[in-house]
Amino acid sequence: PSIVDRLRTDEGGRVPFSVEFSPPRDAAAEARLWRAVREFERLQPAFVSMTYGAGGSTRDRTVRVTGQLAEETTLLPVAHLTAVSHSVDELRSMVGAYADRGIRNILVLRGDPPGDPMGEWCKHPDGVEYADELVRLVRDLGDFHVGVASFPEGHHRSPDLAHDTKFLVSKLRAGAEYSITQMFFDVEHYLRLRDRVALLDAEQAAKPIIPELMPITSLRSVRKMVELSGSVLPPALEARLAAAAGDGPEENRAAVREVGIDVATKMGERLIAEGAPALHFITLNFARATSEVLANLGLAVTHV
Numbered sequence: 352p353s354i355v356d357r358l359r360t361d362e363g364g365r366v367p368f369s370v371e372f373s374p375p376r377d378a379a380a381e382a383r384l385w386r387a388v389r390e391f392e393r394l395q396p397a398f399v400s401m402t403y404g405a406g407g408s409t410r411d412r413t414v415r416v417t418g419q420l421a422e423e424t425t426l427l428p429v430a431h432l433t434a435v436s437h438s439v440d441e442l443r444s445m446v447g448a449y450a451d452r453g454i455r456n457i458l459v460l461r462g463d464p465p466g467d468p469m470g471e472w473c474k475h476p477d478g479v480e481y482a483d484e485l486v487r488l489v490r491d492l493g494d495f496h497v498g499v500a501s502f503p504e505g506h507h508r509s510p511d512l513a514h515d516t517k518f519l520v521s522k523l524r525a526g527a528e529y530s531i532t533q534m535f536f537d538v539e540h541y542l543r544l545r546d547r548v549a550l551l552d553a554e555q556a557a558k559p560i561i562p563e564l565m566p567i568t569s570l571r572s573v574r575k576m577v578e579l580s581g582s583v584l585p586p587a588l589e590a591r592l593a594a595a596a597g598d599g600p601e602e603n604r605a606a607v608r609e610v611g612i613d614v615a616t617k618m619g620e621r622l623i624a625e626g627a628p629a630l631h632f633i634t635l636n637f638a639r640a641t642s643e644v645l646a647n648l649g650l651a652v653t654h655v
């Protein structure tokens with residue numbers, strides 16, 4: 352099935368949700384990932400996505416684990432694929448490796464320069480320059496369902512929001528069926544992105560823009576993630592988190608987490624009220640925080 356086929360509200364009128372995992376670095380991390388996978392399996396997300404990191408052993412493990420998600424669970428995996436550091440031949444063989452494991456849903460991305468995500472982008476001499484080329488390449492390889500990234504606050508390399516929207520629309524026109532947004536902490540950014548796409552191209556605007564939420568569980572790690580993602584932590588939220596964290600040598604994780612869950616719940620409520628097609632959660636391979644938010648939203652229906 353395609354992701355778009357999965358984005359239907361259930362009999363109870365509940366909006367679907369999905370979760371993002373990241374590749375485990377070692378055996379202990381892999382065991383943790385599988386605990387989260389089994390937890391989420393009971394909650395039946397519409398799909399699960401697996402991010403794609405830099406080369407080497409992590410990459411092989413990513414392909415293997417994503418394959419296992421397809422073969423050994425009831426979940427529908429989406430494999431992220433980035434163009435960075437790959438020739439077109441390598442990109443083709445990655446897509447082939449996923450197809451061999453029954454994976455037909457791919458989230459196509461350009462990726463960031465290895466080492467410094469904000470550093471200068473250098474195209475692989477035999478690679479692709481922008482994600483829209485990779486969308487075409489994957490589509491030309493066969494019966495794949497492709498999604499792309501969107502950026503409610505604009506991508507950090509876009510000169511302005513108008514260009515950013517134009518490039519998103521060109522990925523959709525190249526054949527992407529939906530987009531998943533970068534995380535954000537102000538729902539207005541998401542709503543304005545949706546409006547911009549609608550103004551530019553009504554046909555492409557019919558494709559789902561799936562908002563990405565991250566329940567914050569640590570002030571230190573959200574600060575780092577925000578820096579790497581180019582999104583903004585609104586000052587009022589940062590102050591609230593900082594007050595919860597306290598000024599001891601260790602942040603008060605329980606208090607930060609409580610704020611994070613409350614914020615993600617309120618954002619989820621607003622997004623659902625505004626007609627978001629689904630909610631996509633960054634989990635960092637832990638099930639608990641996301642499950643709590645889902646329970647607050649009435650989206651956690653346990654299927655045994």
Ligand code: FAD
Pocket residue numbers: 401402403404431432433459460461462463480481482483499500501502506507508509510514515518522531532533534563
């Ligand atoms: P593109 O769409 O190619 O855009 C890159 C930049 O070029 C943007 O500034 C865009 O506005 C501009 N641009 C696009 N087309 C043109 C054009 N024709 N002419 C001029 N400028 C243009 N990274 C990973 O490494 N692994 C992952 O698994 C991963 N998963 C992600 C999942 C989501 C939901 C999101 C939102 C991001 C993810 N990323 C991941 C990060 C992503 O790879 C980076 O943000 C990357 O810098 C942009 O990728 P893109 O596919 O949007 O690139």
